[in-house]
Ligand SMILES: NC(=O)C1=CN([C@@H]2O[C@H](COP(=O)(O)OP(=O)(O)OC[C@H]3O[C@@H](n4cnc5c(N)ncnc54)[C@H](O)[C@@H]3O)[C@@H](O)[C@H]2O)[C@H](O)CC1
């Protein structure tokens with residue numbers, strides 16, 4: 001699914017209004033009704049509701065929501081910050097439609113700020129996608145006042161004070177919403193870790209914006225949904241044999257870190273690879289054969305670290321490298337040999353990335369391969385350098401993908417996938433239970449298995465990251481966030497595949 005900019009969203013509004021020959025206030029009514037349906041499903045009318053409106057259409061939404069909630073027996077107080085004379089046409093339209101028993105109270109001074117009970121519900125309809133400068137003055141004081149109340153804040157479309165799709169100056173005041181309910185499509189701002197405190201949990205409600213406009217809109221920003229994933233998963237013909245599903249090689253493991261190799265190997269098998277061979281240091285040979293009997297094992301001549309490559313490396317159709325591997329000199333030499341000789345697609349994780357990050361020569365050799373890199377933010381920083389903020393980090397990532405013609409899976413609370421063509425895909429599955437050792441090794445195994453099965457590198461990244469997070473979401477009710485471990489993701493991977501297959505049937 002596409003992520004549209006603020007300007008594109010405004011254009012989508014205009015296109016929809018014209019295409020359907022409706023008035024703009026009718027589209028606002030759709031937005032307000034969709035928000036109200038979400039709100040009504042979340043909160044019963046037992047708590048007082050305080051709605052704060054700005055002078056634009058975000059505020060217009062707020063007035064329409066006031067009317068709709070009042071009709072549904074919520075106790076609502078509504079406040080306007082800003083000059084009503086400058087209000088938008090649709091704001092004025094909804095102002096006139098306010099029930100007479102509801103007074104629109106003007107906030108002109110800090111003394112007009114209402115005391116907000118901790119148990120109250122606040123709806124932020126000050127600014128949405130029309131924010132065009134840093135919030136200062138009375139608006140800033142009001143935002144700080146709302147943030148300081150213990151009330152649960154739900155933002156309409158955007159948390160006020162946050163830009164939709166570009167870096168928000170840090171000195172501005174920004175609403176810290178517990179929920180953000182946006183219209184039709186999520187905004188880029190929702191996917192950046194630095195905004196989590198402002199956006200809270202984001203939800204999207206449909207308002208039937210023109211599908212024609214959306215399908216024709218150009219963007220390089222996407223987020224993955226179950227619908228997007230459905231057509232990716234390949235079906236398996238009845239007369240299958242393991243040769244059809246690739247033979248992967250994993251180069252991984254090291255003294256004290258053989259668990260990473262076991263996790264990557266188990267995940268690779270569970271993700272459907274036909275055959276798997278794991279090449280690990282000698283100390284890992286028995287561990288692997290005992291822990292992952294489904295995989296074949298090769299023992300490096302070196303006892304504790306990977307120092308050599310298998311002599312028949314050309315027989316594998318994908319090579320996953322890095323989990324638990326370490327950055328010993330002998331291993332660096334092996335990685336240099338791998339990049340200089342192998343022709344297969346590579347999935348490089350963890351210490352394989354750290355080794356490459358330390359050598360311009362190795363980095364330049366990435367250009368000669370089909371490569372997926374799966375760094376976490378620290379490994380990413382070692383590879384590309386420190387970015388000023390999350391927006392710049394995404395641009396830096398795309399620049400690297402383009403320059404080295406590679407794919408990057410930047411792991412995080414909403415993993416981002418960069419492609420050599422300059423596209424960005426944000427994942428939408430997963431949870432905080434995944435913040436535990438070994439989940440990265442599991443992802444490497446999954447992506448390696450998908451490349452072995454002839455998914456394109458882009459498909460393997462998008463599908464692998466989605467399934468990895470979905471497995472964690474399926475595990476959550478049984479194991480919880482605190483007790484979740486990387487092995488749970490492997491154990492629930494079958495269910496994740498089955499769920500995607502069921503929806504694609
Ligand atoms: N398709 C949709 O998503 C729909 C969204 N709707 C709602 O419309 C708003 C966008 O409305 P718009 O009038 O363009 O902008 P805002 O209401 O966000 O604010 C504009 C208003 O505020 C002034 N302003 C901007 N920045 C500041 C600032 N820092 N300080 C003071 N004043 C500021 C600006 O000059 C304008 O006067 C969208 O978010 C949705 O909520 C539609 O309801 C339906 C379709």
Ligand SMILES: [K+]
Nearest residue numbers: 124127156158
């Ligand atoms: K808002």
